[in-house]
Amino acid sequence: MLKLYGHPFSSYTWKALIALYANGTAFEFRPLGGVDAADDAFVAAASPQGKFPLLVDGDAVVFEATSIIEHLHLHHPGPAPLLPADPAEAARVRMIDRVFDNYVMGIMQESVAEAIRLGALSTETRADVEARLDRSYRWIEGWLEHYPVSGTATLVECAAAPSLFYADWVHPIPDHCPRLKAWRKHLLALPPVARCVDDARPYRAFFPLGAPDRD
């Protein structure tokens, strides 16, 4: 039985969970954060910075959400292909995965990290994060013009849904990005994503910047 270690409110844990749920893959969820000290210690030592999610599949210990999805695609394929069969198309999907991790999730997390570290977000950091998210939003808005909105979850949707969910809390997608606004709504309605959103509701009070009363 696969084991996924993570936390229900963790954006990167969602990324792996969406892939598992989309394919109906059987797994055991091991929640971190004080439920089982041995699990916390195991994850802390398993990767360079002890981050989660972490997947254990027999002898294989896989960290990095993207790598977990690659592992599932190779070893536990299901009805919803996580990557295209064509290598050139798959390379483009991997590039877009990097866009959401590096230029949406990563920027969003900077503001969360500062709020945790200092207890609040400085005016300078807020302005900087908002400007960079705006720039990413505008680029994604253009990219969406040619991206087919689909009802399945590939690596793109696995990466996009959690990053856009939380980035929009930090800096709402502006009205001049209507495709992106509509796509976020569509992503949150996908059953594997909606399940993550619902399972995380009890933890919203812990969002360091304050969770908005929506979604």
Ligand SMILES: N[C@@H](CCC(=O)N[C@@H](CS)C(=O)NCC(=O)O)C(=O)O
């Ligand atoms: N690059 C990693 C990032 C994972 C990550 O940042 N995980 C966060 C939770 S969303 C975490 O482990 N936070 C706890 C920590 O940094 O100690 C991935 O793609 O899986």
